[in-house]
Amino acid sequence: MTGREDLSRLPCGTNIATLVDQIAEGVASADPAHQADCPDCQATLRELEHVWGTVRTVAREEIVPPRRLIESVFRRIRQELRALGQLVPLEAVIPRLVRHALLGGPRGATRIADSVVARIVAKAARDTPGVHALSVRELAAPKAGAPGRLAPRGVAVDISGHSVSVEVRLVVAYGTSIPALAAEVRRRVIRRVEVLTGLETTDVQVAVDDVFGDPDSLPHRIVLRRPPGRP
Amino acid sequence: MVVETDDIQLVRAAQTGDLWAFEELVRRHETRVYRVALRLLGSPDEAEDAAQEAFVQVWQALPAFRGESSVSTWLYRIVTNRCLSLMEARRGYEPLSERYEAPTAGPQRATETHDALAALKKAVLHLTPEQRVPLVLRELEGRSYDEIAEILEISVPAVKGRLHRARLEVVVAMRQWL
Numbered sequence: 054m055t056g057r058e059d060l061s062r063l064p065c066g067t068n069i070a071t072l073v074d075q076i077a078e079g080v081a082s083a084d085p086a087h088q089a090d091c092p093d094c095q096a097t098l099r100e101l102e103h104v105w106g107t108v109r110t111v112a113r114e115e116i117v118p119p120r121r122l123i124e125s126v127f128r129r130i131r132q133e134l135r136a137l138g139q140l141v142p143l144e145a146v147i148p149r150l151v152r153h154a155l156l157g158g159p160r161g162a163t164r165i166a167d168s169v170v171a172r173i174v175a176k177a178a179r180d181t182p183g184v185h186a187l188s189v190r191e192l193a194a195p196k197a198g199a200p201g202r203l204a205p206r207g208v209a210v211d212i213s214g215h216s217v218s219v220e221v222r223l224v225v226a227y228g229t230s231i232p233a234l235a236a237e238v239r240r241r242v243i244r245r246v247e248v249l250t251g252l253e254t255t256d257v258q259v260a261v262d263d264v265f266g267d268p269d270s271l272p273h274r275i276v277l278r279r280p281p282g283r284p
Numbered sequence: 285m286v287v288e289t290d291d292i293q294l295v296r297a298a299q300t301g302d303l304w305a306f307e308e309l310v311r312r313h314e315t316r317v318y319r320v321a322l323r324l325l326g327s328p329d330e331a332e333d334a335a336q337e338a339f340v341q342v343w344q345a346l347p348a349f350r351g352e353s354s355v356s357t358w359l360y361r362i363v364t365n366r367c368l369s370l371m372e373a374r375r376g377y378e379p380l381s382e383r384y385e386a387p388t389a390g391p392q393r394a395t396e397t398h399d400a401l402a403a404l405k406k407a408v409l410h411l412t413p414e415q416r417v418p419l420v421l422r423e424l425e426g427r428s429y430d431e432i433a434e435i436l437e438i439s440v441p442a443v444k445g446r447l448h449r450a451r452l453e454v455v456v457a458m459r460q461w462l
Contacts (some may be wrong), residue, residue, distance in 0.1 A: 076340050104458045107401060108454070118314045118335065126336050127307070156291060
């Protein structure tokens with residue numbers, strides 16, 4: 054390769070390889086006095102900086118694994134377990150149906166299902182004066198399992214480690230200040246989740262989908278929008 | 285006080301047959317494992333296969349894990365070996381140059397970032413596996429010399445030697461794109 058010969062030494066006698074390592078490692082020059090004055094070294098260092106800038110850009114590129122990766126891993130493991138004659142409950146090897154917060158401790162870990170957190174959120178939101186009900190409208194992007202089954206409708210939680218991101222959709226009583234109500238819902242949700250689970254709530258997205266008690270609302274609409282399980 | 289369960293705790297739980305703990309382990313490391321496979325192999329399909337195989341192998345190797353190295357070092361070792369076997373298997377029957385889209389124009393367009401990045405990835409994939417692995421682990425994954433030596437089960441001076449040659453090769457290849 055001709056490039057290799059080009060690369061061995063500069064006219065000033067400096068071995069280019071040492072400059073390459075200098076740039077790649079980001080360390081100080083072995084001969085700073087020479088490098089500061091030598092145009093050959095300066096030009097080469099600039100060129101190498103350029104190349105290593107590209108390397109660093111590639112290193113920072115975000116790479117996201119395909120979503121099905123975990124599922125395919127578990128499908129394979131299930132097959133292997135079957136081959137060993139072990140019966141494995143389906144839910145043990147189909148991940149993501151239930152997600153858990155994980156609290157580590159010296160004498161064992163505690164797992165809290167996301168549906169538990171969602172119920173706590175739902176109760177805290179419903180208990181806030183001015184909230185008539187949780188909205189039954191489907192969430193745009195359900196976070197916790199299948200909407201309406203694992204989590205109460207109108208609530209979504211996204212657990213990561215020991216923090217949780219929350220979305221609530223509300224029907225509010227007519228006449229309530231919505232910004233003040235949203236702030237109060239947020240405060241209560243954060244507090245209750247903290248007290249009951251020890252998890253930190255990073256954000257509470259509040260959506261107001263409807264008002265109750267508005268003279269223009271028709272009674273049948275109100276009935277339809279009551280969440281299941283409420284009198 | 286709440287502390288996050290560390291990897292070793294997860295591995296210990298997984299060793300007792302707790303698949304949920306294993307799932308959490310996979311979830312935590314899937315990005316890293318897939319990313320290193322993609323960087324070593326260049327093809328998303330192959331990287332997905334390699335990552336999947338690697339995790340199945342991790343699961344099989346759970347009983348043998350004694351905690352001499354960190355969990356991430358152990359995972360890197362397994363996925364790296366998986367990729368090295370794949371490179372070995374495909375050697376000779378599939379010309380590398382056909383696997384990747386070549387930059388569309390010559391050096392006059394080379395200042396464009398996109399081309400420079402593509403040229404760099406191509407240069408990395410043209411390295412011999414022996415040089416490619418240390419380069420990817422050091423320059424792209426940011427691993428230390430000691431950890432790379434542990435991952436590859438070679439000495440630190442051997443890592444430095446391979447890395448040194450790999451860097452030179454990359455510089456030679458990239459010079460044409462400057």
